[in-house]
Amino acid sequence: MKTSGFRIFFMTGAWMVLAFLLLPILVVIPVSLTDTSYIGLPKEGLSLQHYAAYFQDPRWMAATWTSIWIGVVVAVCATALGTAFAIGCWFLSDRASTVARWILITPILVPPVVQSLGFYRFWVTLGLIDTNTGVILAHTLLALPYVSISVFAALANLDRRIPQAARSLGASVWQTVRAVVLPAAMPGMVTGGIFAFIVSFDEIVGVLFITVRNVSTLPKKIWEGIQEDIDPTIASVATMLVMLTLVVTAITIWRGRANA
Amino acid sequence: MTDFNDTTDHEAKADLIEIAAYKYKEGLLTRRGFLSAMAALGVLPALGSKAMAQAKEIIVVNWGGRASEVLQEVLCDTYTAETGIPVIVDGSGPSGGKIRAMVESGAVVWDLCDSGMGTALILTEQGIIQPIDYSIVDKDKVLPAAVYEYAVGNYVYSYVLAANPKMLGGNVPQTWEDVWNTKDFPGMRTFRKSVRGMLESATMAQGVPMAEVYDALGTDDGIKAAIDKFRQLRENIIVWGSGSSSQNLFLQEEVAIGNIWSTRAHLLKDQMDEGSFTASFDGGVLAPGVWVVPKGNPAGTEEVMKFIAHGQDPKLQVQWLEMIGSGPVNPQAAELVPAELQKWNPSSPENLATQIFYNDEWYAKNQVAAEEMYIDALIN
Amino acid sequence: MPRLADKYRYWFLVLPALVIMIVFYIWPLLGIWQISLTEPKAGIENYTRMFDSSAVTTSFILTFRIAILTTIGCLILGYIVAYVISNFARRAKPLMIALVLLPFWVSVLIRSFSWIVLLGRSGIVNDSLIGAGLIDSPLRLMHNEFGVVLAMIHVMLPFAVLPLMANMRGISGAYVDAARGLGASEFTAFRKVYFPQTMPGVMSGALLVFVLSLGFYITPALLGGGRVLMISEYITYQIQEFLNWGLGSALSVALLVATAIVILIAARFVNLRSALLERGS
Numbered sequence: 003m004k005t006s007g008f009r010i011f012f013m014t015g016a017w018m019v020l021a022f023l024l025l026p027i028l029v030v031i032p033v034s035l036t037d038t039s040y041i042g043l044p045k046e047g048l049s050l051q052h053y054a055a056y057f058q059d060p061r062w063m064a065a066t067w068t069s070i071w072i073g074v075v076v077a078v079c080a081t082a083l084g085t086a087f088a089i090g091c092w093f094l095s096d097r098a099s100t101v102a103r104w105i106l107i108t109p110i111l112v113p114p115v116v117q118s119l120g121f122y123r124f125w126v127t128l129g130l131i132d133t134n135t136g137v138i139l140a141h142t143l144l145a146l147p148y149v150s151i152s153v154f155a156a157l158a159n160l161d162r163r164i165p166q167a168a169r170s171l172g173a174s175v176w177q178t179v180r181a182v183v184l185p186a187a188m189p190g191m192v193t194g195g196i197f198a199f200i201v202s203f204d205e206i207v208g209v210l211f212i213t214v215r216n217v218s219t220l221p222k223k224i225w226e227g228i229q230e231d232i233d234p235t236i237a238s239v240a241t242m243l244v245m246l247t248l249v250v251t252a253i254t255i256w257r258g259r260a261n262a
Numbered sequence: 263m264t265d266f267n268d269t270t271d272h273e274a275k276a277d278l279i280e281i282a283a284y285k286y287k288e289g290l291l292t293r294r295g296f297l298s299a300m301a302a303l304g305v306l307p308a309l310g311s312k313a314m315a316q317a318k319e320i321i322v323v324n325w326g327g328r329a330s331e332v333l334q335e336v337l338c339d340t341y342t343a344e345t346g347i348p349v350i351v352d353g354s355g356p357s358g359g360k361i362r363a364m365v366e367s368g369a370v371v372w373d374l375c376d377s378g379m380g381t382a383l384i385l386t387e388q389g390i391i392q393p394i395d396y397s398i399v400d401k402d403k404v405l406p407a408a409v410y411e412y413a414v415g416n417y418v419y420s421y422v423l424a425a426n427p428k429m430l431g432g433n434v435p436q437t438w439e440d441v442w443n444t445k446d447f448p449g450m451r452t453f454r455k456s457v458r459g460m461l462e463s464a465t466m467a468q469g470v471p472m473a474e475v476y477d478a479l480g481t482d483d484g485i486k487a488a489i490d491k492f493r494q495l496r497e498n499i500i501v502w503g504s505g506s507s508s509q510n511l512f513l514q515e516e517v518a519i520g521n522i523w524s525t526r527a528h529l530l531k532d533q534m535d536e537g538s539f540t541a542s543f544d545g546g547v548l549a550p551g552v553w554v555v556p557k558g559n560p561a562g563t564e565e566v567m568k569f570i571a572h573g574q575d576p577k578l579q580v581q582w583l584e585m586i587g588s589g590p591v592n593p594q595a596a597e598l599v600p601a602e603l604q605k606w607n608p609s610s611p612e613n614l615a616t617q618i619f620y621n622d623e624w625y626a627k628n629q630v631a632a633e634e635m636y637i638d639a640l641i642n
Numbered sequence: 643m644p645r646l647a648d649k650y651r652y653w654f655l656v657l658p659a660l661v662i663m664i665v666f667y668i669w670p671l672l673g674i675w676q677i678s679l680t681e682p683k684a685g686i687e688n689y690t691r692m693f694d695s696s697a698v699t700t701s702f703i704l705t706f707r708i709a710i711l712t713t714i715g716c717l718i719l720g721y722i723v724a725y726v727i728s729n730f731a732r733r734a735k736p737l738m739i740a741l742v743l744l745p746f747w748v749s750v751l752i753r754s755f756s757w758i759v760l761l762g763r764s765g766i767v768n769d770s771l772i773g774a775g776l777i778d779s780p781l782r783l784m785h786n787e788f789g790v791v792l793a794m795i796h797v798m799l800p801f802a803v804l805p806l807m808a809n810m811r812g813i814s815g816a817y818v819d820a821a822r823g824l825g826a827s828e829f830t831a832f833r834k835v836y837f838p839q840t841m842p843g844v845m846s847g848a849l850l851v852f853v854l855s856l857g858f859y860i861t862p863a864l865l866g867g868g869r870v871l872m873i874s875e876y877i878t879y880q881i882q883e884f885l886n887w888g889l890g891s892a893l894s895v896a897l898l899v900a901t902a903i904v905i906l907i908a909a910r911f912v913n914l915r916s917a918l919l920e921r922g923s
Contacts, residue, residue, distance in 0.1 A: 008828040009730060016726035019719045020741045023799060026756045027748055029766060033759055040513065041759055043766065083659040090655030093648070102660050103919055109667060110918070111901065113857020115874040116894040119881070120670035123677065126367045143667045146659055155920065175651045204749035207859055214364065215323075215354040215371070224751050228758070228864060230327055230506040237759070240752040247747045255736045358885045384885055450763075450785075455868045456883055500785045501868025516763045516785065630884070638697035641704060641871050 027244055034237035041234055052238040062223060062239070069203050069220040072134060076141040076202035081195040083142070084149025088190070089183050091150075092157045093165075103154070107147040117144075118211035125212050132214040140212060141202035148201060149194030156190025157183070319348040320561045320569055324376035326353030327506055328529065332585045333376075337573045349569065358385055365390045365556050373559040373566050379622050380458060380629065382413040382554050392555040398567040403574040403592045405609065407619050408550035415550035416573060417588035420524040420608040420617055421459030422546045428538040429518040438467035438545055441519055442491060444498055449518030452511045453492070455501040457632045458625070459547040462618065463521050464491035466545050476621045485632055493639040501640065512539065524608045528587020531606070541606075543613040549620035550591060583607055674898075678891035688892035698876070698893065702900075705872045708791055708862070709855035713802075715795040716851045717844060720802030724843070727803075728810035742803045750797055754864045757793040758784065761865070785867025793861045798854060802847040805917060809843025846917035849908040856901055873897050 036042055037049035056062050087106060091099040109117060121140050122131070130136030160183065168178045206221040213222065220239070227236045320341075324333055330353035338349035354360075356375035362385065364370050377385070385391045394414045401409055408415025423441065427434050435447050441463070453460050462475050465488045470478045478484040492499070500517055502508035508522040512530050527541035553573075555566050573579075579590035580598045589608035590596065596610055604610050608617070678688050692698050727738050745753065760766050761784035768780040783789055813836065821831040859874035866875070873893060880890040908914070 006828050008832070012722055012726050013730060015722040016731075016738070019723050019799070020738060022719070023745055023796065024741055026760055026796060027745065027753060029756050029759055030752065041762075042764070043769070083662065086655040087659035090652045090657075093652040094656070099656065100919075102656055105668065106659060106663055107918060108663075108671075111853060111905065112671065113859075113874055113894075113897055113901065115857065115859050115877050116674065116898055117667070117671065119877070119891065119894055120667070120674050122363070123673055124666070124670035126363055129367060129369060131363060131367050131369070132371075139666060143663060146663060150659070151919070158920075169648075175648055179655075200747060204751070206749075206751055214360055215352050221749060221751050224755070226326070228751075228755055229504055236755060240755060243752060244748055247744060251740045251744055251747070255740050258736045357882055359882050362885060381885075388885075450782075455879070496869065499869065503868060514762055514764060630886075633884070634695055634697050637871065637876075638695075638700060640869050642696065642700045 030237045030240040030244060033234055034241040036234050036237075039233065041237065052234040053242075055233075055235045056238050059235070061218070062235070065218045065220045065223040066239075068134075068218060072138055072141065072219065073199040073203040075138050076145055077195045077199040079138070079142045080145035080149045080198040081191055084146050084194055084198075085153050085184075085187055085191050087146075088150045088153035088157065089179060089187060092154065092160075092183070103150065106150050109144045110147045114207040118208045121208055122211045131212055132216045134217055136212050137209060137217055137219070140208045141205055142198075144205060144208065145198035145201040148197035149191070152194040152197065153187050153190035156187050156193075160186040318561065318565075319350060320373045320565060321350050321352055321371060322374045322376070322569075323352045323354065323356040323372045325355050325505065329353070329525070329586050329588075332582065336578055336581045336585065337569075340578065341569055341572045344572070345568075347565070357381070361385060361554070361556050362388065362390050365558065368558070370556050370558045370560060372556055373561045374569065375554050375556065376416060377413065377552055377554045378458075379410075379413065379550065379552055379620065380625055382410065382552050383622060383626055385554060386410075386412040390557060392557055392559070392563060394553075394555075394570070395563065395567045398564070399570050400574055403576075403594065405550065405591055405593055408552065408591050410552065413552035413554050414570060415591035416553045416570075417579065417582060417591050418548055418550050418609050419588060420543055420546040420548045420613075421454075421463070421521055422524045422527055422541045422543055422608075423463070423519070424512065424522050424527050424530065424539070424541040425519045426512060426515065426517075426534070426538050427540060428535070429515060434540055435519055436542070436544070438463045439469070441521070442467045442495055444495070447519060449498070450500050450516060451495065451498050452500050452502050452508055452517040452520035452522065454508075454521065455503045457629060457636045459549065459620065460492075460521060460636070461485065461488040461632060462547045463545065464488040467491055472545060472616075472618055475618055476624050479624060479628070485628065485635070489632070489635045489639045492636065493642075496640050499640060509533075524589070524606070525587045528606055543608065544616045546608070546613070546617040547620050548608055548614070548617045551588070671898075674891045674894050677887055678895050681888035681891070688888040691889060692892050692896065701871050701873055701876045702896075704870065705856060705874075708787065708794065708870070708872060709852050709858075711787075711791045712794045712798055712855045713848050713852045715791065716798045716802035717848055719795065720799055720806055720847060721840075721844070723799075724803050724806035724810055728807060728813075729815075739807075742800055745796065746800050750860050753797055754793055754861045757789065757796070757861075757865060761789050761792075784865055785869070787870050789865045790862050790870045793865050794855060794858060797858075797861060798851045801850045801854060805847040805850060806840065806843040809840055809846075813839050842913065845908070845912045849905070849912050849917060853901055853904060856904065857897060 032043050033041060034052055035048040035050070036044045036052070037047050038045055087102075091103055125131045125136050125140075128136075130139065165178045165182045168182050169175075173181065204221060206225055209217070209219050209222050210225065213219075224236055224239060227233070322333065322338060324330055330351045334351040338351055341347065341349050352372070356372060356377060358377070358381040361372070361375055361377075364372060382391070391412050393412050394410070399414055404415045405418065408418065423435065423438065425434050429449055430447055433447060435441050435443070440447055441451060461479055465475045465478050465484065466472065468487060468491065479488060500511060502511060502520070502522065505523050505526050508520060509526045509530060511517045512520065512522075513533060524541065524543070524546070527539075530539050531541065553570050555563065559566060574592055576590060576592045576595035576598055579592050579595045582588050583590060583599060583606075584603060587606060589610075590599075591609070593609075596607070599607050599610065604612065607613060679686065681688075723738070723742060727735060727742075731738050758765070762768070763780045763782075763784075765783070767783060768777075771777045772780065817835050817839070818831045821835045822828065826834065857874055858872065859878070862870050862872045863875045863878075866872070871879070874897070877890050877893045877897070880886045880893065905914070
């Protein structure tokens with residue numbers, strides 16, 4: 003097939019848009035290696051001083067650690083709750099369960115500042131302000147929609163007759179769920195769990211509202227850094243996170259290729 | 263910077279706070295039946311297993327950055343050396359909202375907060391803060407304009423005219439009129455994201471003499487006129503929301519001119535290259551920073567008052583000025599200021615003469631309406 | 643149909659998540675209404691103040707304008723990418739999809755930070771343009787609507803591409819081939835035959851981007867320079883600077899209602915179920 007102008011236009015356009023998506027993210031890499039104490043490209047040589055600054059600052063380390071463990075706890079809680087929810091709804095598949103599914107995805111649609119306001123006032127009455135528990139609870143709520151959506155999507159491939167067959171052969175509801183439904187839901191649980199972790203790991207607006215000083219997460223530290231003194235340490239943190247993402251993405255592509 | 267001991271303290275404290283919060287809320291939680299909900303979430307055991315402990319220490323909160331380190335070093339560590347009571351600075355920013363949240367939730371973890379008069383007035387009205395005990399704190403060691411029933415001056419700062427001559431071709435704006443003159447002084451300006459200290463400069467830019475600024479602003483027309491000045495200038499304005507952001511705007515050369523805090527100007531004069539930063543107290547607005555004590559603070563009223571009194575020592579206040587540019591609120595300190603810093607001291611007799619005092623009454627009466635008009639002028 | 647006793651058991655699975663969501667999310671959200679009607683004193687004063695304030699009106703107009711610009715930008719750019727991925731890309735397809743998804747995994751905060759680094763007065767873009775001799779003095783790229791919209795398009799683009807791709811996946815090439823066979827040019831075939839079939843994807847992408855943009859906070863707050871004051875930032879401003887919970891809550895309610903209205907209007911054009919509820923991941 004000969005290459006038409008139409009096709010050239012779209013192909014160039016698409017690659018330009020993809021470059022627009024990627025390049026701004028990569029800009030943090032050279033900045034993180036700057037030898038200056040302010041944000042900018044390296045002047046005379048590359049330096050790892052801003053990485054050192056990150057690893058040597060106990061506040062950055064503590065914030066990173068907090069974000070990681072809270073993210074893991076949130077992923078576990080949200081996956082457990084969300085999977086049970088999605089499986090229940092899948093079995094029911096009636097009007098009421100559809101309403102329930104709509105209720106569960108509201109956090110996707112409500113503006114972050116508005117929901118944080120709600121959290122804040124309620125957390126004050128519960129005494130959860132500025133506690134890890136408060137953050138975990140808020141993040142679990144925000145992550146639930148993603149888990150339930152992905153588990154439900156995974157269950158779409160499960161033939162309804164299989165659990166029915168299991169039941170008619172005498173298996174209890176719980177046996178059926180464990181032996182038949184859970185394995186089918188597994189890919190969705192994994193995706194949902196990863197989503198939940200990332201939702202928590204990146205969440206900032208809620209944390210700004212419901213924490214004061216005890217709890218400091220990585221995004222909060224970055225936020226304060228940008229507001230306070232924009233120094234290249236933020237770029238080094240950003241670079242490490244971006245590199246991690248790139249590596250994971252590359253592995254995914256590579257595995258996708260291998261499978262295909 | 264922060265060493266490891268410091269962090270340990272923080273963590274110990276954090277732990278205690280969690281316990282306090284839990285203890286306090288226990289009854290409430292049970293009554294409302296939320297315990298079971300918490301248990302269902304699997305978070306309850308983590309809260310319940312901790313033991314109660316006692317600690318006598320004072321938590322002082324300010325706005326972070328270098329100021330926190332200086333506060334720790336100058337006031338807190340010296341107090342600890344004298345009395346043995348640990349004093350810890352928390353730089354997380356005691357905004358009025360956060361103080362209120364803390365007091366309302368009953369889990370107060372802050373003893374003393376570095377606040378501003380605007381916030382202090384609101385907090386007083388809402389019954390969030392405690393009265394100052396002037397039998398312990400000495401009234402005579404504070405500029406009379408900074409003595410209040412529920413708040414007491416801790417240092418003073420000014421809203422000053424700052425500029426980067428290098429970006430202006432060597433030209434330096436001398437007056438607020440110059441700041442509004444975009445022809446001779448092209449470039450971006452920065453003003454605060456609030457009318458505080460800003461409307462005054464816009465009023466002076468109209469040629470109103472310093473002493474009559476608040477009279478002029480006392481009428482609706484006066485406020486409108488000041489707001490209109492911002493409307494004229496708005497294409498050249500970037501707004502600063504925090505002291506550090508104003509500092510950043512100069513450091514990143516985003517702005518050439520600004521109305522910023524003298525404390526930030528003090529830092530910028532050392533951070534910026536030679537000849538690329540100036541600040542003038544001429545036509546400045548002098549405002550006291552104040553200590554406020556949240557109701558139900560953990561260390562108790564008396565302990566905190568003693569600490570405030572400790573901070574009134576003129577020698578310490580001069581050190582504070584040397585390190586971050588906060589002007590001494592104690593009039594006796596002025597003569598102890600080294601000669602080369604006189605010009606950067608907001609409360610030196612010379613600088614006091616060219617500035618006006620921030621007028622709280624005006625703000626209590628007009629701020630809310632003015633803020634609304636100000637935002638409208640900037641974004642509309 | 644499940645047996646009745648089974649049904650209870652299934653609800654037992656559904657309820658924990660549902661109850662937690664209602665108690666700890668929906669309930670506090672409703673609490674905002676209450677605050678807006680009771681603080682500082684009972685009545686609708688906050689709402690009358692809000693509707694009388696020209697700053698609030700301006701901020702709402704600004705919010706909608708930015709959301710619309712972002713949506714249009716995302717749709718145009720997103721369409722091109724989705725179209726190429728669905729129709730032209732062969733070997734590069736996984737790479738292209740990965741590049742679309744990549745920004746999803748990098749936090750909004752970091753992406754906004756990148757834009758600050760790029761667009762500042764002495765940022766990388768200005769420095770390189772000056773270095774290349776293309777401009778004499780730095781351009782104003784940030785602290786204005788341009789910077790905010792640019793960065794927001796960057797953040798929202800994946801939300802437009804994914805629904806479009808999902809939609810295009812279901813479009814058979816046979817119609818376009820038929821049109822081509824009947825003598826239509828490639829462009830005409832695209833415009834008359836292919837494009838109309840993608841409208842559902844365009845609509846659900848538009849809905850998603852628009853709704854998310856309406857409530858956006860981080861990017862405008864960091865790149866707006868205080869003058870691109872979207873409603874979300876206005877709310878935090880009221881609460882943090884003035885402790886004005888009443889007005890802040892009233893604004894929140896207004897934003898929530900505005901969002902709901904947009905979704906309800908969209909429901910006429912978009913299959914909400916497939917756009918939101920059954921979004922593949």
